[in-house]
Structure formats: C-alpha cells, structure tokens
Amino acid sequence: MPSNPLTTSPGTAAASPRLRESALYEQVAERLRARILAHTLAPGSWIDEQALANEFGISRTPLREALKVLAAEGLVTMKLRRGAYVTEVSERDLSEVYHLLALLESDAAATVAQSATDAQLAELQALHDQLERCVDDRDAFFRANEQFHLKLLHIADNRWTQEMVGDLRRVMKLNRHQSLFKQGRIEASLDEHRKIMQAIAVRDAAKVKRLMELHIRHGREAAALS
Known part of the structure; x- marks a missing residue:
C-alpha cells in the first residue's frame, strides 16, 4: 500500500521535496520584500514575474507563492489579468x-x-x-x-x-x-x-x-x- 504523504516520517525522502519548496518561496519573498522596502522596486511598479524567475533561476510557481505572501502583508497588490504591482500608499x-x-x-x-x-x-x-x-x-x-x-x-x-x-x-x-x-x-x-x-x-x-x-x-x- 502506498504511504500517506501526510503521515510519512519527516526524515523520509517523500517529505523532503515539500520542505525544500516551502523554503524556496519564503526565500524569494524575503528577497522581494527587501527590494520593495528599499524602493529598488518602487511603489506602483509592475513586477515582471518572468524576469525575476530568470534572475533567481527558479520557476514561476515559487515566485507566485512568494507574491501571495507579500500581498497578504500589503506590500504587493494583485490585479486581475494585469499581474502583481508594488502597493502604492495613498x-x-x-x-x-x-x-x-x-x-x-x-x-x-x-x-x-x-x-x-x-x-x-x-x-x-x-x-x-x-x-x-x-x-x-x-x-x-x-x-x-x-x-x-x-x-x-x-x-x-x-x-x-x-x-x-x-x-x-x-x-x-x-x-x-x-x-x-x-x-x-x-x-x-x-x-x-x-x-x-x-x-x-x-x-x-x-x-x-x-x-x-x-x-x-x-x-x-x-x-x-x-
């Protein structure tokens, strides 16, 4: 019977990829957060997902997860069919x-x-x-x-x-x-x-x-x- 990934021991190979993926999007979120707060990514600017994915050498999946984290913090605004933007403060x-x-x-x-x-x-x-x-x-x-x-x-x-x-x-x-x-x-x-x-x-x-x-x-x- 195949093992249940939710009950697999933390030391098994099945659990490792999920942990690495989680750490990756958190690292990406930290990098982007630093750029936003330093205004390297200026308020109101469009976030080029493809360019950032290429720069970081990652797929767009962990990048998008990172953007969700930053959106929850209020640093990024997600616009329907337009992508992600650095939040502007009114x-x-x-x-x-x-x-x-x-x-x-x-x-x-x-x-x-x-x-x-x-x-x-x-x-x-x-x-x-x-x-x-x-x-x-x-x-x-x-x-x-x-x-x-x-x-x-x-x-x-x-x-x-x-x-x-x-x-x-x-x-x-x-x-x-x-x-x-x-x-x-x-x-x-x-x-x-x-x-x-x-x-x-x-x-x-x-x-x-x-x-x-x-x-x-x-x-x-x-x-x-x-």
Whole structure:
C-alpha cells in the first residue's frame, strides 16, 4: 500500500521535496520584500514575474507563492489579468495605518509601564540612550527608533499585536516621505521619546498611553504625502 504523504516520517525522502519548496518561496519573498522596502522596486511598479524567475533561476510557481505572501502583508497588490504591482500608499492608507499603530502601540506602551520588569526597562532605556547618540545620523536614528518600538512590543508580549504592527510598519515603509526624514522631526521625535521613557519609569500607564498616541500622531503629520 502506498504511504500517506501526510503521515510519512519527516526524515523520509517523500517529505523532503515539500520542505525544500516551502523554503524556496519564503526565500524569494524575503528577497522581494527587501527590494520593495528599499524602493529598488518602487511603489506602483509592475513586477515582471518572468524576469525575476530568470534572475533567481527558479520557476514561476515559487515566485507566485512568494507574491501571495507579500500581498497578504500589503506590500504587493494583485490585479486581475494585469499581474502583481508594488502597493502604492495613498493619504487614506497612511491615515488608516497610523490610526491603527496609535491604538496598538499606545496600548502596548501602557502594558509595559504596568508590568515590565526592571531588567526589561533597562533594555528599553539602553535603546533610548542609543537614540540620543544617533541624533546627528538620520539613518542610524531611523534604525534605532524602529528597534525601540519593536522592543517595546516584545516586552508587552502580545504576539497578535506584534504581528499586526509588523504588517502595518511594512506598509508604512512604502511611503517615500518617511516621517523621520522631515526637517526637525528627529529632534521632536527624540523629545517625545524622552517623555515616554520618563512616564514609563514612574509606571504611569495612562500618561504613557497618551504620549505614545501623540507621538504616532505627530509621525503621521510629518509623513504626509503633500
């Protein structure tokens, strides 16, 4: 009797091809994601599946699976009979993304103020100190800022919030007019971070929540397309 592929031992030859195929489309998705977020593949641009398949030396099947993953993340838009395009971010998109970020991250910040350990707060403070050191280096500040927000979510320890914020921040990065790149925004953002850290240090959850909402709202204003 032929073996059932769903019950075959993971070490058998029958299971191996499926695992390799899965890894392949995930690797392709990671490459394309990096190009999209770096704007090497610009917002609104058509994704030439055949050219990419040739470049990567793969068939179009794993490429299309990768595009489905990116479409689920909001980075790619699939258009009927026209193929895949890098998602363009409209003003409405930005407003909706930042609105959700404000709700989710302010809630996470309040949780951190209430329940984080002293060791966790020290980790967060170390990232804030890094922000202070990067104020004259825009790119380094951008990276440190993202690490701070991700660490805050990690400490809040809600995996659903982390997943949703991760997707929202990827879409936010499609905006060519990154909020921290606006004149004076880095200094303003740093001051907002200082106030957030001060409120976290005294465990004032309500104040932290308000400050984080305001911080993200100001980021939205600086990220305006117009």
